[in-house]
Amino acid sequence: MSYIVTAASLLLIFLWATVYLVDFPSFASSVLPTTVQQSSPSFNGSWYPPNQTQINDLEAVINGTDVFGFIFTDAYSAPSNAGDGIPNWCNMPHVNPKTYPVPPAGYTLEYVEVIHRHHKRTPYAANTFPRESYPWNCDDEGLFAYGKPLNPNGHDSRSTYWSVYTSLSNPFAPQGFNGTCQFPQITRGGLDDSWQHGKDLFEVYKDPLRSIFVHSSGQVAYRVTNNVITSQVAGMVAAAMSDSTTELSLAVQPASIDSLEPTYTCDAGAALYASYGVGSTDSNWTEHLTASQPLFDFLDNISGVAPNDPGFHQSWDHYFDNLSSRLCHGKPLPCKISNSASCVTTSTANAVFRLGLYEYSYIYRSSPQSLHASAASYGVYVAELAQNIRDSISGASAVIYKHNVAHDGSLAMLLSILQVDVMIWPGLGAEMVFEVYNKSGERFVRILWGGMLFRSSNPVLGLVDMLPLDTLLGYFDALVGVGADKIPDMCANTG
Ligand SMILES: *[C@@H]1O[C@H](CO)[C@@H](O)[C@H](O)[C@H]1NC(C)=O
Ligand SMILES: *[C@@H]1O[C@H](CO)[C@@H](O)[C@H](O)[C@H]1NC(C)=O
Ligand SMILES: *[C@@H]1O[C@H](CO)[C@@H](O)[C@H](O)[C@H]1NC(C)=O
Ligand SMILES: *[C@@H]1O[C@H](CO)[C@@H](O)[C@H](O)[C@H]1NC(C)=O
Ligand SMILES: *[C@@H]1O[C@H](CO)[C@@H](O)[C@H](O)[C@H]1NC(C)=O
Ligand SMILES: *[C@@H]1O[C@H](CO)[C@@H](O)[C@H](O)[C@H]1NC(C)=O
Numbered sequence: 372m373s374y375i376v377t378a379a380s381l382l383l384i385f386l387w388a389t390v391y392l393v394d395f396p397s398f399a400s401s402v403l404p405t406t407v408q409q410s411s412p413s414f415n416g417s418w419y420p421p422n423q424t425q426i427n428d429l430e431a432v433i434n435g436t437d438v439f440g441f442i443f444t445d446a447y448s449a450p451s452n453a454g455d456g457i458p459n460w461c462n463m464p465h466v467n468p469k470t471y472p473v474p475p476a477g478y479t480l481e482y483v484e485v486i487h488r489h490h491k492r493t494p495y496a497a498n499t500f501p502r503e504s505y506p507w508n509c510d511d512e513g514l515f516a517y518g519k520p521l522n523p524n525g526h527d528s529r530s531t532y533w534s535v536y537t538s539l540s541n542p543f544a545p546q547g548f549n550g551t552c553q554f555p556q557i558t559r560g561g562l563d564d565s566w567q568h569g570k571d572l573f574e575v576y577k578d579p580l581r582s583i584f585v586h587s588s589g590q591v592a593y594r595v596t597n598n599v600i601t602s603q604v605a606g607m608v609a610a611a612m613s614d615s616t617t618e619l620s621l622a623v624q625p626a627s628i629d630s631l632e633p634t635y636t637c638d639a640g641a642a643l644y645a646s647y648g649v650g651s652t653d654s655n656w657t658e659h660l661t662a663s664q665p666l667f668d669f670l671d672n673i674s675g676v677a678p679n680d681p682g683f684h685q686s687w688d689h690y691f692d693n694l695s696s697r698l699c700h701g702k703p704l705p706c707k708i709s710n711s712a713s714c715v716t717t718s719t720a721n722a723v724f725r726l727g728l729y730e731y732s733y734i735y736r737s738s739p740q741s742l743h744a745s746a747a748s749y750g751v752y753v754a755e756l757a758q759n760i761r762d763s764i765s766g767a768s769a770v771i772y773k774h775n776v777a778h779d780g781s782l783a784m785l786l787s788i789l790q791v792d793v794m795i796w797p798g799l800g801a802e803m804v805f806e807v808y809n810k811s812g813e814r815f816v817r818i819l820w821g822g823m824l825f826r827s828s829n830p831v832l833g834l835v836d837m838l839p840l841d842t843l844l845g846y847f848d849a850l851v852g853v854g855a856d857k858i859p860d861m862c863a864n865t866g
C-alpha cells in the first residue's frame with residue numbers, strides 16, 4: 372500500500388479519535404501534510420460513527436438467532452412490503468402510496484432522482500457451489516437482445532430473445548446450477564417486482580410532478596449500468612410508469628468508466644477499502660471471520676467449497692448470495708450431495724445473513740476510513756447527481772424525474788458517503804430518492820431511504836427532511852468537487 376493512502380488513513384483515524392463528536396464544518400487545508408492534501412478531500416464535516424445496533428455488535432452477530440428484523444422470502448411481491456413492518460431483504464421497501472410521508476403544505480416538488488438496486492436475480496456463477504443438487508430454470512421469461520437501425524431508412528429488425536442451453540457435446544457445461552438461466556439474470560419474480568416498483572413510484576409522483584409520465588417523455592429519463600441485469604429491470608419499471616410499451620432509450624456510460632455501477636478506475640479507493648476490509652489482515656476486520664470459522668467449516672463440508680478458496684472465505688459475500696438467492700426464489704436450502712441428511716438449516720442461513728449485514732456495516736460505515744474510500748470510489752455519481760439537480764433548477768435540463776437502476780455496491784457507497792445512521796447490505800430493490808422542493812423561491816431537499824425519511828449520523832445533514840438544498844450540495848461539493856474535479860486525484864494510483 373502506498374504512503375499517501377496510509378497517511379490519509381492515519382489522518383482519518385486521527386480525526387475520528389480526536390474530534391468526531393464535535394460538529395466542525397470544515398478544517399483548514401493547512402493542517403494537512405502536503406502529500407495528503409493532494410489526494411484528500413477537504414471535508415465539509417467529518418466522518419461520524421453509525422448508531423450502535425445489533426448489526427455492528429459482533430456478539431449479537433455471532434450468537435444471535437434472527438436477522439435483525441429482516442426476512443428472506445419470495446412470498447412478498449406486494450407493493451408496500453413495509454406494510455406489515457417487516458422488511459423483506461428480497462424485495463426491499465420503496466416509495467409507495469401507502470407509506471409515503473406526505474410533504475408539508477407550501478412545498479412544491481420540482482425534481483426527483485431515484486436510485487435503486489436491481490430486483491431478484493439468480494446468483495452470479497462465482498457464488499454457486501461446485502455441485503448443486505437441483506437445476507435453476509428461467510423458461511418463464513425472455514432476455515431480449517437485438518440491435519435495430521435508428522435511421523428511418525434502415526431495415527426493421529425482429530424482437531429476438533435468448534434461450535439458454537448447454538449441449539452434451541460441450542464438456543464445459545456448468546458444474547454448479549444447470550438449467551436455462553444465465554448466471555446472473557433477473558428472474559421472473561424479479562421482473563414482477565420491478566414492474567410493481569415502477570407502479571408504486573408512478574402512483575406517488577404522477578400528481579406532484581403534474582402527470583409528466585403520461586404527457587412529456589422529455590421530462591423523464593432512465594439510466595442503467597453496463598451490466599445488462601439493470602436493463603432487464605428498467606424495461607419493467609418503465610412499462611409500469613408510462614403504461615406504454617413503445618421503445619425507450621436507456622442512458623448508459625461506457626463500461627470502462629461507468630459511474631453508476633461504478634467501474635471507473637479508482638486504484639487509491641480500492642486500495643483503501645482493501646487496507647481495512649475484504650482481504651485485509653487488520654484485526655478489526657478479521658475478528659468476525661475468526662469468530663465465524665466453525666460456520667465456514669460446516670458450510671464448506673456441505674457445499675464442497677474448498678476451505679482455502681479465497682472467494683468464499685475472505686468475506687461472507689459468496690455464501691450470503693448463494694443462500695439468499697435460493698430463499699428469495701422459494702428454493703430449498705442446500706444439502707450435501709453425498710448425504711442428503713446433512714443440510715443447511717434456516718438458523719445456519721440466518722447466521723450467514725447476520726454476518727453479511729455486519730460486513731457491509733463495517734466496510735461502509737463503522738470503519739473511520741469508509742467515508743474517504745467511498746467518496747473516491749463513488750464521487751463521480753455524486754457529482755452527477757448534484758449537477759442534475761442544478762440543471763433542473765436552472766432550467767438547463769427539462770428532466771424532472773430521473774431513474775437509475777444500479778447495484779448493491781452503488782447503494783452501499785452512496786449510503787456511506789451520506790453516512791446513514793444504520794447501515795445494512797442493501798437488499799434487492801433497495802431504494803434512495805432525492806426530492807427537491809421549491810418554497811417561495813427557496814430550495815429544499817428530502818432524502819427517502821426504503822420509502823422513509825433518511826437520517827445521517829453527520830449532524831450537518833441529520834434527518835434529511837426539507838434540508839436547505841445548499842447544505843446538501845455544499846456537502847457533496849466539498850467531498851467530491853463540482854464536476855467531480857477532486858476525484859481524479861483522490862483515485863490516482865499513488866504507487
Ligand atoms: C440512530 O440514532 C439517532 C439518535 O439517537 C436516532 O434518532 C435514530 O432514530 C437512530 N436510527 C435508527 C434507525 O434507529
Ligand atoms: C458467543 O457465546 C459464547 C458462549 O457464551 C461465547 O464464548 C462467545 O464469546 C460469544 N461470541 C462473541 C463473539 O461474543
Ligand atoms: C451456492 O454455492 C454452491 C457451492 O459452490 C453452488 O453449487 C451453488 O450453485 C451456489 N448457489 C447459489 C444460489 O449461488
Ligand atoms: C443437470 O440437468 C440434467 C438434465 O436435467 C440432470 O440430469 C443433471 O442431474 C443436472 N445436474 C445437476 C448438477 O443439477
Ligand atoms: C480498530 O478498532 C479500534 C476500536 O474501534 C480502533 O481504535 C483502531 O484504530 C482500529 N484499528 C484500525 C487499524 O483501524
Ligand atoms: C462433514 O459432514 C459429515 C456429514 O455429512 C460429518 O459426518 C462430518 O463429521 C463432517 N466433517 C466436518 C469436518 O465437519
Ligand SMILES: *[C@@H]1O[C@H](CO)[C@@H](O)[C@H](O)[C@H]1NC(C)=O
Nearest residue numbers: 479480481809810811812813
Ligand atoms: C420556484 O421558485 C422560483 C424562484 O426561483 C419562482 O419563480 C417559481 O415560481 C417557483 N415555482 C413554484 C412552482 O413555486
